[in-house]
Amino acid sequence: MAAVTSLSFSAIGQSAERRAPLSSTRVLGSSFSEGLRFRTGVLCDLAGVRASTSGSLLVVQGMSTATDLPTVAETKQNFLKAYKRPIPGVYNTVLQELLVQQHLMRYKRNYQYDPVFALGFVTVYDQLMEGYPSDEDKEIIFQAYIQALQEDPQQYRADAQKLEEWARSQNADSLIGFSTREGEVEAILKDIAERAGSKGSFGYSRFFAVGLFRLLELANAMEPTILEKLCAALNVNKRSVDRDLDVYRNLLSKLVQAKELLKEYVNREKKKREERAESQKANEAITKCVGEYQHILQ
Template sequence: MAAIASISFHGVTQSSSERKICLPSPSPSRSSVSNFDAIRVRTTFSFRSISVRPSKSSSRFAVHCMSTGSEAPPVSETKLKFLKAYKRPIPSIYNSVLQELIVQQHLMRYKKTYRYDPVFALGFVTVYDQLMEGYPSDEDREAIFQSYINALNEDPQQYRADAERLETWARAQNSSSLVDFSSKSGEIEDLLKDIAERAGGNGSFSYSRFFAVGLFRLLELANATDPTVLEKLCAALNINKRSVDRDLDVYRNLLSKLVQAKELLKEYVAREKKKQAERAEPQKANEAVKSFLAENYDTRK
């Protein structure tokens, strides 16, 4: 069996020529995948991020500070909550990534500077959907998402809702309108203005890789993936473009390796099915002979 030992977020070559993030993959058999442990994907994430519980105010995109009021729970508690919420087995190619991811997001989630950010939420939803694309069951994939976010004491519905609102808005934009948000008024324009103000040093802002992915998702949906547009948007938001370029390359590298891992998984499943079919042939032949002999024996009688 082939094995993929690790997928790391370090030492990835930067590239500005391609910005589209996608993950086409096969849909392997659930029964074969569940017991398959030869292909493992290990990720090493390094997040520097913020976020928070949804606001009860009238603004759907309200961002405010999070006060836990007590000590942060240990990572083991968050992982246990996830395992208790979703008890079905997860194929190792997906489970390895999820376990690494939830540990790192736990550390981010319980920082004192933690803030909820809809662009960050869009980035996480985008990455999750890409990582889990091709999962044997769409229903299970969404159940895992719900369990994952709930384990972090967050609201999975808000993650999905905010991601959807941002995506809908981005589809109605173009290269110019997306970058020129500061001169316009609107719910999402105000959100971007707030990010720019905080990132410019007038408030608490912590850049993260999920934020970078969310940012590019906006550009992708607006059909504005030219590197010059990304550069202008980063400048308007007071975000370091080099960091965004680096983190987008890291995710592209991750997704590329996941595609390779899933191809190996697909080949493994196909081989197992072929072996099962080959083992079944002699048994079918024996049963046919027995049936023939039995019929002829009965006829002679």
């Protein structure tokens, strides 16, 4: 459990505070963009599948032939239609690749939306998009992303908020003892446990793992044994949860590093522009002095 106990969403968020807002994708040179690009495999790991973007497209297209499901290309096109503004490169790269992987999760045969999954995704999204230049655009992008997957962004936000508020009022004992109590969130967890125990209508994902950990964090129940007991109560494999939380922690660490590189790049470009502006002012002053001197000599 060392990997799980070392992961703190708030701590990672604090380390990402040393960032520089980016107003346009134009500040990114092509070589710099490539240097910041996340490997698709990292995001495949987060989504729980292993496939390249092109490979994923072939798989989903094959599914759509049989079941008339949308293709990856259609999902991405729906996102681009819903949000037409440019997205800074470091954010756009992650969003586009993550959308491909979530498309694969969304259209699996055993996929069924649940609020813990929603809490996990909302947590991932908010961490990935922390420091985005516009809070308003960040929420509009969120809505476009979820709608591109033919789901309801308001439901995601509402369910995530509901679980967060519930978890804040819990402790370790009440969290793992949800099956003995009545309530809206308790009923949600009972339903998950029943479906996961039946091995049929529950599709585990790494967003679900992040959602579980978020519940633990908000309830201040971070002891390793608590996660183990909660997984057992929900009929979820704890080894999978441990592994997936470690993947998510690594992804956030890489994102923080990328944002730091971005900040350094933007600062360098800003300094160069300032130096060029100062040099131009100096040249103009010299030109003006020379002109005045020549006028005196005449």
